[in-house]
Amino acid sequence: MLTLDDATLIGRSLGEPEMFAQLFDRHADEIFRYAARRLGPELAEDVVGEVFLTAFRRRSGYDTTRPDARPWLYGIATKKIAAHRRAEMRRARAMARLAAERPDGFDERSAERVTAEQLQPRLARALTRLNAGERDLLLLLAWADLTYEDAALALGVPVGTVRSRLHRLRAKVRRALPEEFHHG
Amino acid sequence: MDEEIRFFADNRPGAPPYPDEARARVRQRLESRGRRPRFLQPALAAFALTIALVAGVTVLLSGGRDGDDGVAVTALPELDPRPGQFVLIEARHSYTDEQGRATVYHTRAWQPVEPSHGTGVVESTGADRPAWTPPQEVAFGRTECPPILEIARVDYQYLAGLPVDAAGMREWLERRMAGNGAEVDFWELESFLQVTYLPQAQRRALVEAIRTLPGVRVTENVTDADGRTGLALGFVTEGVGVSGGGTIRVTEQLIFDPATAAFLGVRNEGQGTRASARVALSLVDAPAAVRDGGCLVAPPPIPVTAPTEMGNMWMTPQPSPSTTVPDEEQPELEIRSTLTPEPVESVLPTPIPESDTVTFTPVPTP
CATH class of the missing domain: 1.10.1740.10 (RNA polymerase sigma factor, region 2, helix turn helix motif)
Known part of the structure; x- marks a missing residue:
């Protein structure tokens, strides 16, 4: 067909x-x-x-x-x-708490300790540091695999806005996850 | 990709598969909405259409009453559907756009009596199909349809089990016709009424239930498109169009026979005028071979005239050998008007921008 x-x-x-x-x-x-x-x-x-x-x-x-x-x-x-923003944030905070409740030595990337459908606690914590617009953009790029142009279309903003929003959110992610991005 | 983005992409959580039941629910919902625009088609199709206006043929059942002006009008019979049969509902529709250009089309809906016979089918002939429309999969002759969820059921056995009191019926309406933020989606209600026949007790409960909905205005002694006097239950729908049309204001009236609560038709004002009249009700053992996206378990279809000659189909009502009508009163089909071919017109209808934020407000008193 x-x-x-x-x-x-x-x-x-x-x-x-x-x-x-x-x-x-x-x-x-x-x-x-x-x-x-x-x-x-x-x-x-x-x-x-x-x-x-x-x-x-x-x-x-x-x-x-x-x-x-x-x-x-x-x-x-x-x-x-x-x-459903409140529900999303409750979910992210609950997952982020997993990290706080696990003392050092907890390797959150180990598959057997983090169920496949849960966001890694540290990523969840980083998400809670972003505002709603930054979170939307980050996840459209990272989880929906949209290009910058497509993300701009989806969000109804100019590509230039996407780029400046992206710049801010990358800085926030780096601050929230210093151990991942210590060189930056 | 920036490394921060990539980090999130690489560590994206898994997601379970989309559950089949949820999928079926949404799909049926989409399909039931898909039916609605068939009745709004001339207003929605944003294409230049070459339309052959087919003269209306009034099919009268014996016992037809005379309207106030002495013109014969159609009386709708009470049916006694039996398992295995289909209720055949025939209606005439017209749409006159804001420039006064009129289009006419007809629909035949086959409503199954039993749920195992599918969700029913609707056939439109006349103005509403753009010339480029590809043939749809013919939905007949199947041995099985996907399970029907309650929200999509239109079979007579289901409808005959609905509440016969206004409160119970209103509860059902709110569950079944829940719109986007609105308590009852009036268009969905019309879409349902256009393709179904209910027993009189349920019809009376339905009329009473609609009267109690917020914003409904009751108007007595209105005349429907067939010249019948009816009781109109009206809504005004207001919304902001998404494609820049400004505020849309549509007054829609559902018209019922005050004596029998039979659904007679609609009258819709705003961005042109749309009217419909249910002109015939009968019972058949098998639907005709129509094209529809729905699913129907049915005996082999009865061949109909090819689409290019579809005007003829309406000139020749098909008292199929299987037509059965209850009781001794076998209504005799009688052609009242002769065909008057009308000119072919090219019409470019105005699309109705659809709204995401439709609210129902009471119809103001004129």
């Missing part, structure tokens, strides 16, 4: 709304994984539904010159995740 790019699918879904389900089939897993990393699997289920139902309603405003809908979907996901 012919594979259509996202923009074509979205364009056609204006006349054939059921075609939108194909966009869901194509990207739901990825959006779920991203949301689950940030919020945990239960909230991530809600977020995925909200993202695609919102995207469906807004599809007439999609810029069809952009064949890849991922930045657009991640942008919507970022807003939906923001609604």
Whole structure:
């Protein structure tokens, strides 16, 4: 079967709304994984539904010159995740506490001590030092693998803003994780 | 990639797979919303369409009443669906845009009686399909559909089990039609009504329940698109369009027969006028071969006229041999009007920018 790019699918879904389900089939897993990393699997289920139902309603405003809908979907996901910011921070602080409660000698990178679905305590602690906009940008780049340009699209800001925000957040990450970035 | 970013990327936590049940729930939700724009299609399709206006053919069931102006109007029968059958719901729709250009289309919806027969299908003929629309997978002849979640069920057996009191029905409405922030998504409600037939007790409860929703305005003695007198339950929806259309204000009325609580149609004002009228209800043993993205377990489809001649389909109501109507009152199909071909028009409808923040506000008294 012919594979259509996202923009074509979205364009056609204006006349054939059921075609939108194909966009869901194509990207739901990825959006779920991203949301689950940030919020945990239960909230991530809600977020995925909200993202695609919102995207469906807004599809007439999609810029069809952009064949890849991922930045657009991640942008919507970022807003939906923001609604759960308190839950995200509770989760990050709980994970960060693991580091505080473990005295020295605890190697948090050892696979058997940190379950695969938990954020490493030190990374969680670093995340709590960032403001919401910095956290959104960092995780779109690091966990959604977006380019700077795509992250700018997702966040609805100019690329220049992304670069200056990136500069600040890198400095904060280095300060929060001195043992990782002692040379910088 | 900067090393700080890479550090987070390399240490990203794992994520469990997206659970199948959650996936099915969202997918069915999307599909049920996908049905809605079929009825809004001329307003939504942002494409130049070449539209053959098909003259409306009034199919009358015997016992049709006369409207106030003496013009014969359609009476909708009470059905007694049996397992294995499908309720065939036929409706006429029109959309007149802000420039006064009109489009007309028809829908036939087949609602299964049993849940194992799928989620039903809707066929639109007329204006709403852009010429480039690729053929959809034909959803018939399957032996099995994915399990249907309650939120997507439209089968008659399910609907016949709904509450018959207004409070119970309102609770169901709030659960089933929950919109984005709104208590009940009125468009979703219309979408549901357009493709379903409910027993009279549930219909009465539904009308009473809708009357109790916040912001609903009740108007008596309105005339529907078929000339019938009805009770209108209306909402005003206001929202800010995302594609720069400014504030959108749409008044939507659901029209019911005050005596039987039968759903007659809708009238929708704002960015043009949209109206629909349910013109026929019947029971059939198998749907016709229509194209739809849904899933339906059904006997082999009955062939229909090719799409290029779809106008004819509406001129020739198909009293399929399997049509069964309860009781002794076998309504006789009767063609009342003759076909008057109308000119082909090119129409570029205005898309309705959809809103992320729709709130329901009461309809002001004119």
